[in-house]
Every structure is written in C-alpha cells, then in structure tokens.
Amino acid sequence: MNDAVNDLYQEVVLEHKRAPRNFGHLPHPTHQAEGTNPSCGDQIAVELNLVGDQVQDIRFTGHACAICMASTSMMTEAVKGRDVAAAKALQQHFRAVLTGEEEPEGAPLGKLVSLAGVRQYPSRIKCALLGWHALMHAIAQDGGNASTEPEPAA
Numbered sequence: 001m002n003d004a005v006n007d008l009y010q011e012v013v014l015e016h017k018r019a020p021r022n023f024g025h026l027p028h029p030t031h032q033a034e035g036t037n038p039s040c041g042d043q044i045a046v047e048l049n050l051v052g053d054q055v056q057d058i059r060f061t062g063h064a065c066a067i068c069m070a071s072t073s074m075m076t077e078a079v080k081g082r083d084v085a086a087a088k089a090l091q092q093h094f095r096a097v098l099t100g101e102e103e104p105e106g107a108p109l110g111k112l113v114s115l116a117g118v119r120q121y122p123s124r125i126k127c128a129l130l131g132w133h134a135l136m137h138a139i140a141q142d143g144g145n146a147s148t149e150p151e152p153a154a
Contacts, residue, residue, distance in 0.1 A: 012114040016070035021077050026059045031141050034062075035134035037126050042068045046134040053083045060134075065127050067118060072131025074112050084139055091132045098125045 029047035036043050042064035049057040058076045075094075079087040093109055096102035097116050104116035118128045 013066050013070040016073040017066040020069050020073035022059050024059050031138040033134045033138035035130045037130050042130050044072055044131045044134050046138050048138050055079050067124055068127040068130050071115055071128040075131050098128055
C-alpha cells in the first residue's frame with residue numbers, strides 16, 4: 001500500500017473506532033444477530049428494523065478491535081436506508097475485496113474501500129467481516145435472534 005492510502009486507512013479506521021456510527025441499541029428491533037470471533041475475542045451484536053425489504057434503521061453494540069469496530073460502523077452507514085439486496089451485494093463485494101477475489105479499484109464500496117488494506121493481513125480479515133456476518137444472519141432471521149462465528153476468510 002502506498003503511504004497516502006495507508007494514511008487514509010489509518011485515519012478512517014481510527015475515526016470510526018473513536019466515534020462509531022450507529023452504536024447503541026434500537027428500541028424494538030425486528031431482526032438481530034450476534035457475532036463472535038473466538039480467536040481474538042471480538043463480539044458484535046447487530047440490530048435492524050426491516051420495513052418490507054428495506055433496512056430502515058440499524059445499530060450495533062459490542063467490544064472489538066479497531067478494524068472490527070470501524071468496519072461495522074462503516075457497514076451501518078452503508079446499508080442504512082438501502083434494500084436487503086443492495087446490502088447483500090455490498091457484503092459480497094467487500095468480502096471479495098478482502099479475500100483478493102476482487103480488486104478494490106473496481107468494487108463499488110464507497111469509503112469501505114479504505115479497509116482494503118486488511119487483505120494484506122489474513123488474520124485480520126475475520127475482524128473486518130464479523131459485523132457483516134452478523135448483519136447477514138440478522139437479515140436471514142424471521143424476526144428472531146441469531147449467533148454466529150465468522151466463516152473462514154479464504
């Protein structure tokens with residue numbers, strides 16, 4: 001990674017770690033799921049209000065490393081107000097970039113592309129994907145609760 005990209009990565013990650021967006025609980029979530037990464041102790045819970053097929057609101061709680069918190073924070077901003085199909089497509093592109101299946105420059109990730117550098121650190125890919133796994137499990141639930149551990153990265 002060149003220095004400018006590395007600086008952006010560090011700045012965005014630290015900003016979202018210090019002040020995560022959409023952090024906290026929803027009063028009455030329609031869908032929720034938890035994710036745990038046993039290898040490092042990250043724990044994230046995602047709560048959604050789905051109205052029809054749209055993510056009307058999303059929040060998360062938990063304690064995790066800077067990469068996990070930043071990724072989950074950016075995820076909530078990226079999917080809030082979008083439909084479930086768009087959220088799933090975004091998750092697939094994000095995962096593909098982190099696992100090297102897709103180049104960051106061609107992926108429609110918005111500022112999530114700032115986390116593309118994680119792909120250079122395979123042990124941290126699970127950290128960046130944990131919130132996304134919880135989101136996908138929450139969406140898959142029929143208004144219930146789910147718990148998940150991250151899938152293998154590659």
